[in-house]
Amino acid sequence: MAMITRRDFLKTSATAVAAGLVAPSALGFPEVEHRIIGANDRINVGLIGCRNMGWGNLSDFLLHKEVDCLALCDIDQGILNNRGSEVEKKLNHKPHLFSDYRKMLEMKDLDAVIIGTPDHWHCLMFTDACSAGMDVYEEKPIANYIAECDEMVKAAKRYKRVTIVGQQQRSGKHWKAMIDYLNSGKLGKIARADVWANFNYGALGKPIPDSLVPEGVDYEMWQGPAKLRPFNQQHFHGSWRMFWSYGGGLMTDWGVHLLDMVLWGMNIKTLPKRIVGVGGKFAFPDNCPETFDTQSVVYEFDSFLMHWSHTGGVETGPYNRNYGIAFKGTNGTLVADRNNWEVIPEYDSDKKPRVEATKTISDDSDHQLHVSNFIECMKTRTFDTACTIENGSLCAKYAHLGNIAARSGLTLVYDDQKHSFTTGKEANSYLMPKYRRPWAFPSY
Ligand SMILES: NC(=O)c1ccc[n+]([C@@H]2O[C@H](COP(=O)([O-])OP(=O)(O)OC[C@H]3O[C@@H](n4cnc5c(N)ncnc54)[C@H](O)[C@@H]3O)[C@@H](O)[C@H]2O)c1
Incomplete structure (x- = not known):
């Protein structure tokens, strides 16, 4: 079966969502091409949920000179605009701002997303990000229900994503x-x-x-x-x-x-x-x-x-x-x-x-x-991160x-x-x- 790029796939799926043909979170596709990150390449990240821990996570990502923040997403415009200005001050460029994470996942240049939203959102955002071909830094607890944990583990495996759970200990x-x-x-x-x-x-x-x-x-x-x-x-x-x-x-x-x-x-x-x-x-x-x-x-x-x-x-x-x-x-x-x-x-x-x-x-x-462990694992395509989605799921x-x-x-x-x-x-x-x-x- 021919490989479909993330861009082609998302274009089709976004049209299908708009037409009401699929459920909003059923963005899955088993073979989504992913850019291979070279040793000297930029790593482009986006953040979903910008108020507290998500921002803390992004701040530590930005201590790495190879990391760029291309996009922020939040449902609170005040928080989104403030965080947008803070990123601009740090990086000298404006990130794209979104209020719907699905639009953010359409960005073909994103390598990874950080999910810092309340727990009831983790499962959908994580599985959608995996199916869109992105690696994921997922905050803990990975889900608000046990059945969600199982789907998240399956999605990470199915789409071969590098994932880490924010159990930083x-x-x-x-x-x-x-x-x-x-x-x-x-x-x-x-x-x-x-x-x-x-x-x-x-x-x-x-x-x-x-x-x-x-x-x-x-x-x-x-x-x-x-x-x-x-x-x-x-x-x-x-x-x-x-x-x-x-x-x-x-x-x-x-x-x-x-x-x-x-x-x-x-x-x-x-x-x-x-x-x-x-x-x-x-x-x-x-x-x-x-x-x-x-x-x-x-x-x-x-x-x-x-x-x-x-x-x-x-x-x-x-x-x-x-x-x-x-x-x-x-x-x-x-x-x-x-x-x-x-x-x-x-x-x-x-x-x-x-x-x-x-x-x-x-x-x-x-x-x-x-955060350093996750970035290193992204570069080397190492799935055994310091806290895998399986660790997060069990706990x-x-x-x-x-x-x-x-x-x-x-x-x-x-x-x-x-x-x-x-x-x-x-x-x-x-x-x-x-x-x-x-x-x-x-x-x-
Ligand atoms: N690892 C840690 O030590 C640690 C510490 C604190 C929080 N956390 C975890 O981080 C996550 C967030 O906690 P918090 O304290 O930052 O919560 P918070 O309520 O302060 O922030 C959540 C942010 O997500 C945004 N949001 C909510 N729904 C959204 C959506 N659909 N799309 C985009 N943005 C959305 C909110 O507007 C808010 O800005 C939780 O899962 C929490 O358990 C982890």
Whole structure:
């Protein structure tokens, strides 16, 4: 079959979309030609979702002299114009500005897109970008539903895209040193890891009334495939995380970062045997979040337990850290966060420590190294990036399973091959979203 260039393909598909012949996100085509990037070539990127993390990502991309930003996309004209001016100041040229990401994906010169939109948009944007022949830097959690994770993994494979997930700890030097330490066996038998995240923003505040859509905001496009609801500042920029249609609260927002370190450290590549979770709006029942301010989840393995807990509205926690991980070994406990990790020894009856007390400090380069890894992998067409879409998928599933367990109140056993619960079958309704028309759930 003849190779169709990205330009030919997008021209045809855009016409088909305009004519209403295909669903807006069904831009897929299995063979889309991609420019080979030479060692001295420019790498052209576009950013979708410019307000916060997306912009942070792009800023680190632009530390690389070979990277150019050709395009920005946002549904908020104020943000889009401001970020456009900032890019122009940095690069001395204006990027193309879009409010519909599908138009941006028609640009034949783009090599990669950064996706920094709220979670409910990740799956469609990621799969469309893959099918348009672009490499993708995808923010975490990769999706808002478990079924979306599976389609994203399939799309990346099918279109042979280099992808990385914004779980930047996977590139962090002190995290890698922690993994080496865990692998050394010095901690003894690790039978438990406690993971916690206590943040004020998890409780938001008291509800405020719905209001008019701010000028310059395409709210229809912000909601996209999610359930339509009136505009409210409290579920919009930044705070959407605490509403189920758009995010999964602290469980997914911090869960994917921290649980991922346990999966990595314990070399876990599959889902657990069983998940038990509880949670509710216990501390702030009258506040606006739908997600839980207080939640605990236990993930059971053959000879190991992982325990997640979060509390919104407070910022203190175990070991004087408001978030972190504690690997409990028979010789000592390793406690870690983004700043450092330390080993706290257990003692024998003669007061002799079973392991040496140590502390390793972060040099704060995780994010820059993560972006550098992606750029290098793009050039060399290396698919095994520092955090692959498979890594992101596994970890997002853990986080979503924690939420499903707490929301359903059921003990869960999930079969990742059959894509359904074998215990707690009533929870199957949480696995796949109902996309709001005209958006259609992708299938690859
Ligand atoms: N890796 C990290 O450490 C880290 C940190 C913060 C956020 N994040 C992730 O980054 C993502 C974005 O979070 P945030 O805090 O930047 O959110 P945000 O609400 O501050 O910004 C999202 C941006 O996306 C834009 N947007 C929404 N829908 C759009 C659409 N259809 N087309 C184009 N633009 C659209 C919004 O207008 C806004 O500018 C989330 O998935 C979040 O979990 C990751």
